[in-house]
Amino acid sequence: MPISLGEIAELSTALGTVAPRLGPALRRCPHQLRNVSAQKWAALREAYEDGSAAEVFEAAFANGRHLLEAEDGLRGRAPALVEWKGPHRLPGDDAIPIDLRIDHVYLVSCKYLSKIVLNSGPARLFDRGLVGDERSAEDWFDVVAPEQLQAFYDAVVTATGLEGLPGSVRALTREHRDALRIALASRRLPPGCSDAWATLCAAVSTTSAQRWRASLPTTRSRLEMLWRMTRIAAATYFVLGASRADPIRLRVGSKWDWLQEFELRAFDVEARRAGQPEVAWEANVRRRDDRATRVVRGHVEIRWSHGRFGGFPEAKVYLDVPHDAVPGYHQLEEPELRLL
DSSP states (O other): OOOOHHHHHHHHHHHHTTOSOHHHHTSSOOTTEESOOHHHHHHHHHHHHHOTTHHHHHHHHHHHHHHHHOTTTTTTOOOSOEEEOTTOOOOSTTOOOOSEEETTTEEEEEEOOOSEEEEEOHHHHHTTTTOSSOOOSSOHHHHHOHHHHHHHHHHHHHHHOOOSOOSSGGGOOHHHHHHHHHHTOSSSOOTTOHHHHHHHHHHHHHHHHHHHHHTOOSHHHHHHHHHHHHTOOSSOEEEEEEOSSSEEEEEEOOHHHHHHHEEEEEEEEEEOOSSSOEEEEEEEEEETTTOOEEEEEEEEEEEEBTBTTSSOEEEEEEEOSOGGGSTTEEEOOOOOOOOO
């Protein structure tokens, strides 16, 4: 049974909460660790012995140890139960991206955080406020900029010289889309297509921003949107992982905690000129105790999931500030290490 780097990180983090050293902990699955099959455990041990993922093992194990000892974590109390979620996806609109649950209470997300915090269908983001699990089967570019999409398609057909394509972009089959995606694999567009692409990008960005703004008519709806994008949920949880340079060790407060500490002053969105359709977002948040203002910025890239004309468009939500600058995210303090 294969094992992914993500699974290695999750299970090594779990081991860090129940064992003082990684090597000995891998000899036999600890009795506290649940939902790990014999086949998956064997794959984990094999990956450790192989040595190719040594950095992931060590970094994740250190994160688990940090959570165990942190004053705002487990405070040195060894867990009686560590449950691994495994590969299945949790349902719900506000599901916390949890990988481990400790003693039925402590929730842990093991992530090597990137600037992408969410990947959604455009209609789900811009029209439905990230409510509902299902993505729309509609092509967002065709929904918000049909004329500009057709003009870009016409320019591409002419420039590439591809034969057998339909006259209407709406009539494209999967085979047609595959042919277009391959022909447009280069980042640089064929001659004669750039103007049509820029016009399409501007139309998609502008209309997406307008629809997003219209879907957030109240302060409460804008607050809920900010919470969903930054993964503030009903329960407190921990994020353990790594950036390119440093470990990520955060406690993410609940909505209740957030409201005790902050208030949302504004949430603004606007179309942004870029090499692809893009909408910028900005939240202005004020601390309740000292009235200090914190600004959280990000952007949404709207693009085909598998290259131009490949798959349906998706909306990737990016965070343009460090994760620990997000209201509600708190660094786990460095603990004084204890022996188990």
